[in-house]
Amino acid sequence: MKAKCILCDQVNDIKGTSLLAKQLRKRRVLSYMCDECRDRIDKKTAERLATGNFKEYRQKKNDPYI
Numbered sequence: 337m338k339a340k341c342i343l344c345d346q347v348n349d350i351k352g353t354s355l356l357a358k359q360l361r362k363r364r365v366l367s368y369m370c371d372e373c374r375d376r377i378d379k380k381t382a383e384r385l386a387t388g389n390f391k392e393y394r395q396k397k398n399d400p401y402i
């Protein structure tokens with residue numbers, strides 16, 4: 337199935353049988369981010385964590401990005 341990245345509007349083909357695709361269809365996950373944007377954000381988050389001025393809040397359950 338096709339999924340559009342919420343940040344860069346890039347349309348990617350993701351496996352229709354994947355967990356992410358299933359969650360998108362069932363609206364468990366409301367937004368899709370492409371690998372590029374996720375990497376970029378991961379890096380920025382890590383940088384901010386390193387400064388110590390930023391507290392990380394992370395959802396443990398049902399998070400496909402962990």
Ligand SMILES: [Zn+2]
Pocket residue numbers: 341342343344345346369370371372373374
């Ligand atoms: Zn993107």
